[in-house]
Amino acid sequence: MELILDHVSHSYGDVEVLSDISLSVGSGEIVCIVGPSGCGKSTLLRILGGLEKPDHGAALIAGEPPSDSLNPLTYVFQDFALLPWRTVEGNISLVLEDHSVRKDKARAIITDVLARTKLSEFANAWPRQLSGGMKQRVAIARALSVNPAVMLMDEPLSALDSQTRELLMDDLIELWGQVGFSACYITHNLAEAVRLGHRIVMLSRRPGKIREIVDIDIPLSERINHPAETSAIQRRLWEAMRDEARAADRELSDVA
Amino acid sequence: MSLDATNEIETRTRRNTSDLQQSRKGLVKPVPFRGGGFVHTRHRLIAPLLFVVLVILWEVGSQTGFISNIALPAPSEAAGAMSDLFETGMIWKHLSASLYRLVIGWSLGSLIGVFVGLAIALFSLVRAGVSPFISALFPIPKIALLPLFIIWFGIGEGSKVATILFGVFFPTVIATYGGVDNVDRNLIRMGQSFGLSWMSIVRKIIIPGALPAILSGFRISASIAIILLVAAEMIGAEYGIGAYILMAGALFATDQLIAGVAMLSVLGLTVGWLISRAERLLLSWRA
Amino acid sequence: MIKTTRRTALSMFAATAIGLVTAAGLSTAAQAADAIKIGILSLTSHSPSIIAEGKGYFTEQDLDVEFVSFQAAQPMAIAIASGDIDFGMTAISGGLISLAEKGAVRIIGGALQETPEISGQKILASKAAYDAGLTSPDKLAGHTFGVTTPGSSFHYMAHKIADKSGFDRSELKITPMQKVPAVIAALKSGQIDAWSIVPNIAGALTKGPEVVEIGKVSDYIDNYQVTTVFTSTKNVTENRDLVTRFLAGLSKGIADYNAALVDKTMSADEVAEITGMVHKYVYADQPIEKAGPRIAAGAMRINEGAKLNIASVEDQLAWFQSEKLAPEGVTMADLVDTSFVESY
Ligand SMILES: Nc1ncnc2c1ncn2[C@@H]1O[C@H](COP(=O)(O)OP(=O)(O)O)[C@@H](O)[C@H]1O
Ligand SMILES: [Mg+2]
Numbered sequence: 001m002e003l004i005l006d007h008v009s010h011s012y013g014d015v016e017v018l019s020d021i022s023l024s025v026g027s028g029e030i031v032c033i034v035g036p037s038g039c040g041k042s043t044l045l046r047i048l049g050g051l052e053k054p055d056h057g058a059a060l061i062a063g064e065p066p067s068d069s070l071n072p073l074t075y076v077f078q079d080f081a082l083l084p085w086r087t088v089e090g091n092i093s094l095v096l097e098d099h100s101v102r103k104d105k106a107r108a109i110i111t112d113v114l115a116r117t118k119l120s121e122f123a124n125a126w127p128r129q130l131s132g133g134m135k136q137r138v139a140i141a142r143a144l145s146v147n148p149a150v151m152l153m154d155e156p157l158s159a160l161d162s163q164t165r166e167l168l169m170d171d172l173i174e175l176w177g178q179v180g181f182s183a184c185y186i187t188h189n190l191a192e193a194v195r196l197g198h199r200i201v202m203l204s205r206r207p208g209k210i211r212e213i214v215d216i217d218i219p220l221s222e223r224i225n226h227p228a229e230t231s232a233i234q235r236r237l238w239e240a241m242r243d244e245a246r247a248a249d250r251e252l253s254d255v256a
Numbered sequence: 257m258s259l260d261a262t263n264e265i266e267t268r269t270r271r272n273t274s275d276l277q278q279s280r281k282g283l284v285k286p287v288p289f290r291g292g293g294f295v296h297t298r299h300r301l302i303a304p305l306l307f308v309v310l311v312i313l314w315e316v317g318s319q320t321g322f323i324s325n326i327a328l329p330a331p332s333e334a335a336g337a338m339s340d341l342f343e344t345g346m347i348w349k350h351l352s353a354s355l356y357r358l359v360i361g362w363s364l365g366s367l368i369g370v371f372v373g374l375a376i377a378l379f380s381l382v383r384a385g386v387s388p389f390i391s392a393l394f395p396i397p398k399i400a401l402l403p404l405f406i407i408w409f410g411i412g413e414g415s416k417v418a419t420i421l422f423g424v425f426f427p428t429v430i431a432t433y434g435g436v437d438n439v440d441r442n443l444i445r446m447g448q449s450f451g452l453s454w455m456s457i458v459r460k461i462i463i464p465g466a467l468p469a470i471l472s473g474f475r476i477s478a479s480i481a482i483i484l485l486v487a488a489e490m491i492g493a494e495y496g497i498g499a500y501i502l503m504a505g506a507l508f509a510t511d512q513l514i515a516g517v518a519m520l521s522v523l524g525l526t527v528g529w530l531i532s533r534a535e536r537l538l539l540s541w542r543a
Numbered sequence: 544m545i546k547t548t549r550r551t552a553l554s555m556f557a558a559t560a561i562g563l564v565t566a567a568g569l570s571t572a573a574q575a576a577d578a579i580k581i582g583i584l585s586l587t588s589h590s591p592s593i594i595a596e597g598k599g600y601f602t603e604q605d606l607d608v609e610f611v612s613f614q615a616a617q618p619m620a621i622a623i624a625s626g627d628i629d630f631g632m633t634a635i636s637g638g639l640i641s642l643a644e645k646g647a648v649r650i651i652g653g654a655l656q657e658t659p660e661i662s663g664q665k666i667l668a669s670k671a672a673y674d675a676g677l678t679s680p681d682k683l684a685g686h687t688f689g690v691t692t693p694g695s696s697f698h699y700m701a702h703k704i705a706d707k708s709g710f711d712r713s714e715l716k717i718t719p720m721q722k723v724p725a726v727i728a729a730l731k732s733g734q735i736d737a738w739s740i741v742p743n744i745a746g747a748l749t750k751g752p753e754v755v756e757i758g759k760v761s762d763y764i765d766n767y768q769v770t771t772v773f774t775s776t777k778n779v780t781e782n783r784d785l786v787t788r789f790l791a792g793l794s795k796g797i798a799d800y801n802a803a804l805v806d807k808t809m810s811a812d813e814v815a816e817i818t819g820m821v822h823k824y825v826y827a828d829q830p831i832e833k834a835g836p837r838i839a840a841g842a843m844r845i846n847e848g849a850k851l852n853i854a855s856v857e858d859q860l861a862w863f864q865s866e867k868l869a870p871e872g873v874t875m876a877d878l879v880d881t882s883f884v885e886s887y
Pocket of ligand 1: 012017035036037038039040041042043044206
């Protein structure tokens with residue numbers, strides 16, 4: 001299955017946020033979207049996942065999602081969005097209950113995703129007991145449990161400290177090696193993009209337009225061994241982005 | 257590292273410090289500590305102790321005539337009135353009459369209040385239509401409406417339960433829809449993004465999220481219910497703590513008045529304790 | 544009590560100040576008149592003190608009167624106990640007896656009394672209860688009877704009706720409504736079956752279709768001493784002269800009141816003058832043309848010379864005690880000082 005944005009433009013009132021954006025996320029592919037803060041990345045992701053209707057253009061699905069996918073387009077949020085009144089297990093079963101996944105089957109799925117995200121011992125913990133990194137692992141486990149066709153990840157590591165971020169990146173790469181999920185991964189952090197993205201789409205400052213698309217051929221698991229190539233790409237992207245970021249930073253804005 | 261080693265390092269550090277203090281006398285002194293106070297420490301015994309001391313002072317004051325018995329009856333007299341209540345068994349008649357009114361009035365008021373609160377929070381049409389009425393009717397003292405309640409609901413249990421019910425209803429509505437409004441929007445977004453049904457989102461995200469606010473609303477509404485008990489039992493009540501207090505007032509039986517007021521206090525403490533239990537049970541995830 | 548202490552201190556200060564001023568020879572005027580405060584309700588039965596003040600009978604007694612209005616009898620008794628007012632006039636209630644027991648107030652005379660020859664308090668039934676067979680007071684068994692509060696004069700009357708009719712007091716369902724307007728509303732809407740009340744209110748009610756008169760209180764209670772005059776125990780023990788002068792002034796007011804409004808032996812002009820005085824405090828919210836007849840309609844005989852029917856007071860005290868609405872230990876001596884007026 002392929003997820004496509006077809007000439008999407010969007011405005012909030014007088015503020016044009018996205019302008020004529022086309023891109024696609026193929027099967028098993030991680031597309032990273034980078035851009036200065038406020039350029040419309042989150043908006044773009046909401047449109048992709050059907051939480052928002054674009055003014056012009058459309059979000060399209062090509063091909064059928066896998067038949068065992070309970071929720072083909074599944075988000076992972078920056079603030080984790082865990083229910084504080086449910087345990088780790090409860091937070092995952094929440095999204096299974098509505099897809100009428102029965103007890104044993106649900107239990108099997110939960111055990112599986114917890115194992116994959118190295119959370120097995122924390123099944124009965126409350127969210128308040130978990131560190132930020134653990135919380136995001138739970139959110140990723142929850143996303144995996146519905147077997148998504150595409151994961152829509154909005155700055156999933158931005159709320160974490162840099163060590164935790166490193167650890168989680170490693171875990172994501174390992175997970176991708178096992179499951180081969182596809183994802184649209186939003187970040188403002190170029191290092192993350194260069195580590196995780198098969199393709200990197202760079203947006204200009206608001207109104208967000210596509211400025212540059214970079215494909216990286218090095219397999220995810222081997223990038224760590226090619227520091228020179230990856231940092232060269234990262235530097236080039238930064239050069240392109242610096243002025244945009246500086247200008248965006250100086251803009252007045254009503255909404256955070 | 258072994259425990260001994262740790263200890264050793266610690267003592268050495270300390271020795272070093274005191275060495276420093278000695279060798280550079282006058283030049284080195286400890287940084288003054290400024291971090292004290294503004295921290296709550298638990299003193300479990302203070303409240304009961306203070307209570308006992310006050311009662312003793314009060315009793316002594318009454319016995320010596322420093323406190324005129326017109327101004328305030330001695331605590332022993334109030335205790336006497338209380339023990340009369342137990343001896344004659346009247347306390348159970350008064351308590352059961354009042355509890356019946358409280359339980360029915362508060363439960364119905366809370367139930368309807370939560371439903372209306374949810375409706376206001378979830379449906380913008382209801383919010384636009386109903387919430388101005390809630391704001392307009394909330395500040396009306398229900399006692400002022402008592403004559404109307406009597407015509408509408410009769411002088412039997414109806415008007416008494418209604419007085420409490422209305423008193424409870426409005427704060428519950430406001431607590432509920434305030435609670436729902438404060439539920440993290442991102443959680444609702446999350447529910448939608450996982451394809452949860454509307455009902456599931458309400459049941460599993462919105463209501464649990466609003467529960468802390470609803471429960472603290474219950475705490476207030478239960479106190480309001482107790483406050484309104486006296487008003488509710490003004491009309492046509494033979495039994496009830498409120499009726500007992502009103503009669504004591506009319507007869508200027510101040511010992512009974514204090515006994516009745518003490519019963520209300522105990523009732524209030526009990527209700528507060530029950531709600532704390534409920535909070536601990538239902539909001540255990542907050543800890 | 545703090546209040547009393549402060550007042551005493553203040554008057555001591557005042558006395559000292561006057562003493563100093565007099566010593567300095569600056570003022571030689573006669574001793575100022577004694578200031579007293581009289582509590583009144585906006586009812587015709589409180590007219591005598593208003594008339595006495597208007598006609599200068601209190602000034603004759605060297606009393607400087609200030610009226611303090613109350614909404615109900617109960618707070619008036621408490622205000623006497625607290626020293627905020629000096630004299631009051633209300634029905635004997637559980638509260639009054641309780642305050643007497645605490646040594647705060649004393650009855651010093653009688654006022655309103657039921658007598659067979661004057662139209663007195665009426666017993667009323669709601670139309671619904673009347674139609675259902677409650678046509679006379681002796682059929683009240685099993686019916687609801689409105690009172691303001693337990694231990695009020697209404698409660699007493701209800702039980703006396705039961706006693707005389709020969710059914711058990713507990714067969715009357717006493718229904719407290721706190722305030723007279725609430726009792727009226729409940730009676731009119733048929734929420735309670737019966738009530739007893741002074742003739743002017745009864746008359747106004749029975750004019751409408753909702754309420755029917757079924758009897759007279761005087762048929763059930765002999766020479767009922769409805770209201771009494773009372774003051775603080777402190778006045779009775781320490782200021783006997785003041786009390787005597789107050790009662791002397793009041794008695795002249797009572798005489799005028801009875802002559803003008805009850806016996807109607809005065810000339811129209813004098814009646815108009817007296818009605819005008821009363822109107823300042825009673826039905827003051829209505830024009831005199833309307834208030835005049837209502838004041839006249841509410842007039843029941845007040846005992847000449849504030850005579851006190853001891854037998855009736857004794858009966859009332861016994862009733863309060865039998866119903867546990869007054870402390871058991873109260874004696875007539877605690878409640879009444881019979882040395883000021885003629886009693887019988
Ligand atoms: N719901 C909304 N209503 C109005 N303006 C919005 C809304 N959401 C986002 N915006 C505005 O759109 C712009 C892009 O926002 P967003 O997509 O969150 O940017 P990013 O995620 O790239 O930082 C910002 O200027 C923001 O203020
Ligand atoms: Mg964003």
